[in-house]
Amino acid sequence: VEVLKVATSPFEGQKPGTSGLRKPVPVFKGEHYAANFVQSTLSCISEEERKRGNHTVVVGGDGRYYMKEAVQLIVRMCAANGLQKVIVGQNGIFSTPAVSCVIRKRSAAGGIILTASHNPGGPNGDFGIKYNIANGGPAPEGVTNAIFNYTKTIKEYLICPDITVDLASLGTQRFEVAGQSQPFVVEVVDSVDDYLQMCRDIFDFPTIKALLATIKIRADAMCGVMGPYVKRVLCQELGASEDAAVRCDPKDDFGGHHPDPNLTYAADLVNTMKTGDYELGVAFDGDGDRNMILGRGGFFVTPSDSVAVIAANCDCIPYFKRSGGAKGFARSMPTGGALDRVAEGLGVPMFEVPTGWKFFGNLMDAGKLSICGEESFGTGSDHIREKDGFWAVMSWLSIMAARKASVEEIVHAHWAKYGRNFFTRYDYENVDAAPANQMMANVEQLITAADFVGKEFSHGDKTYKVAKGDNFKYTDPIDGSVSTKQGLRIVFEDGSRVIFRLSGTGSVGATIRMYVDSYETDAAKQKLDAQVMLKPLVEIALKLSQLRELTGRDQPTVIT
Numbered sequence: 001v002e003v004l005k006v007a008t009s010p011f012e013g014q015k016p017g018t019s020g021l022r023k024p025v026p027v028f029k030g031e032h033y034a035a036n037f038v039q040s041t042l043s044c045i046s047e048e049e050r051k052r053g054n055h056t057v058v059v060g061g062d063g064r065y066y067m068k069e070a071v072q073l074i075v076r077m078c079a080a081n082g083l084q085k086v087i088v089g090q091n092g093i094f095s096t097p098a099v100s101c102v103i104r105k106r107s108a109a110g111g112i113i114l115t116a117s118h119n120p121g122g123p124n125g126d127f128g129i130k131y132n133i134a135n136g137g138p139a140p141e142g143v144t145n146a147i148f149n150y151t152k153t154i155k156e157y158l159i160c161p162d163i164t165v166d167l168a169s170l171g172t173q174r175f176e177v178a179g180q181s182q183p184f185v186v187e188v189v190d191s192v193d194d195y196l197q198m199c200r201d202i203f204d205f206p207t208i209k210a211l212l213a214t215i216k217i218r219a220d221a222m223c224g225v226m227g228p229y230v231k232r233v234l235c236q237e238l239g240a241s242e243d244a245a246v247r248c249d250p251k252d253d254f255g256g257h258h259p260d261p262n263l264t265y266a267a268d269l270v271n272t273m274k275t276g277d278y279e280l281g282v283a284f285d286g287d288g289d290r291n292m293i294l295g296r297g298g299f300f301v302t303p304s305d306s307v308a309v310i311a312a313n314c315d316c317i318p319y320f321k322r323s324g325g326a327k328g329f330a331r332s333m334p335t336g337g338a339l340d341r342v343a344e345g346l347g348v349p350m351f352e353v354p355t356g357w358k359f360f361g362n363l364m365d366a367g368k369l370s371i372c373g374e375e376s377f378g379t380g381s382d383h384i385r386e387k388d389g390f391w392a393v394m395s396w397l398s399i400m401a402a403r404k405a406s407v408e409e410i411v412h413a414h415w416a417k418y419g420r421n422f423f424t425r426y427d428y429e430n431v432d433a434a435p436a437n438q439m440m441a442n443v444e445q446l447i448t449a450a451d452f453v454g455k456e457f458s459h460g461d462k463t464y465k466v467a468k469g470d471n472f473k474y475t476d477p478i479d480g481s482v483s484t485k486q487g488l489r490i491v492f493e494d495g496s497r498v499i500f501r502l503s504g505t506g507s508v509g510a511t512i513r514m515y516v517d518s519y520e521t522d523a524a525k526q527k528l529d530a531q532v533m534l535k536p537l538v539e540i541a542l543k544l545s546q547l548r549e550l551t552g553r554d555q556p557t558v559i560t
């Protein structure tokens with residue numbers, strides 16, 4: 001096949017956000033739009049990285065609308081750009097954690113993941129392209145900045161338009177590319193196999209299987225990529241009952257819903273759990289890196305608690321037991337502080353990084369981090385370099401089996417031992433950008449003013465005194481790289497925190513996130529409702545930011 005050089009010109013705004021480039025499908029479908037970004041990505045893989053990575057790139061995505069076209073485009077461009085091999089999931093399907101797993105297992109140079117995660121899909125939904133590096137993790141900022149800079153000056157891209165891959169058939173397809181000494185190889189692999197093998201190494205299947213013979217689980221894939229993984233691993237391998245798998249047929253528009261595992265968008269699961277028929281309810285996002293954990297009756301485990309519970313009980317998981325326990329824990333800055341208490345209790349080092357999984361990778365590669373999480377339903381470990389929804393579920397099953405306890409009992413025992421961090425996040429989606437930016441600017445000015453520390457804020461009978469206000473700045477302890485402006489943070493003297501951030505995963509307008517975290521040792525108060533407990537701080541935060549006044553939004557779109 002011939003290699004074609006296509007003339008193009010830059011598009012504005014091809015800057016990868018918190019997790020790749022995400023835009024509405026019609027934007028990606030525009031002439032040259034996706035090709036420009038793919039060329040910029042491929043051009044940023046150095047000769048040395050290609051060599052070390054066996055000239056191989058892994059490609060796959062969450063099944064959303066436009067994914068198959070994008071896979072063909074990427075294969076054509078990889079061939080034209082001198083890569084020797086592409087490994088792609090059958091029908092283009094790979095969960096995000098599966099791509100991370102396959103990159104590592106096959107020692108590839110990197111991977112290209114086609115997903116906009118929890119954003120809705122379909123012809124008018126979102127699409128996304130994300131590059132992961134050889135360690136299996138999201139490209140760090142140095143790489144995403146290089147890609148962005150390339151998109152600003154791109155003049156041409158390389159493509160082999162005559163290559164079309166049969167994505168349905170497992171096995172190897174070869175293409176002779178003009179001017180290249182070796183054939184270009186595309187290997188279509190089963191979407192689940194490598195991931196399943198990895199799970200076998202991490203967890204004890206017989207133990208989990210025995211547990212699932214006695215309790216019922218309900219797993220909602222929200223019509224995203226996780227359907228095949230749930231059916232194969234949870235049902236076929238581990239014997240979960242037939243009615244365990246719900247919405248497990250991937251749809252390119254996710255059935256018209258937000259494939260986002262939280263109390264709002266996975267309300268069906270919550271209602272099913274309220275029947276009391278199931279001991280464990282779990283949901284995943286479109287690309288399978290997020291998870292929600294519910295106990296019988298719909299008992300909700302906040303993600304900040306979930307990672308803390310897994311960390312505290314990691315001796316129930318063979319992968320950690322083998323290596324003599326955890327090396328370190330980490331959470332993103334806005335995530336509730338429950339994990340910090342566990343780190344303290346176990347004498348394990350603790351790290352706080354900016355929002356986004358890419359910041360955990362260096363610590364893991366350096367052998368300093370084993371278990372980490374984000375409040376945004378992301379939980380994971382150093383078995384791969386992405387958050388991993390299914391891993392979180394398997395971890396919970398392992399703990400339930402070892403402790404012989406229910407989800408609720410495990411969480412209550414955890415609070416009794418470590419105290420409880422109450423946590424909530426308010427999302428204001430699709431706000432006009434101007435007032436959102438104005439609000440952030442105002443808050444930053446207020447909280448970084450010289451007289452802010454020591455100020456007191458009251459609501460009802462609660463008063464909080466400011467200990468610190470800043471715009472979070474992170475220096476990577478491994479490579480020294482600095483990331484600034486990672487969220488406006490107000491810390492009060494009792495350790496309670498209020499944080500404001502603008503989302504970096506939306507595709508239109510602005511999304512404001514407001515996070516509130518507060519620690520409670522009083523056992524009598526630990527079982528109270530988080531919204532009730534955090535009400536004073538929420539009101540203080542809304543008032544000092546003037547969020548309602550500036551955005552015109554009385555209520556958030558989503559509360560978690």
Ligand code: VG1
Nearest residue numbers: 018019117356357374376503504505
């Ligand atoms: C959000 C979450 C963040 C997460 C990111 C990617 O980012 O807050 O914690 O890492 O999504 O997750 P933002 O910038 O919108 O707050 V996923 O599952 O969308 O890849």
Ligand code: CO
Nearest residue numbers: 117285287289
């Ligand atoms: Co996701």
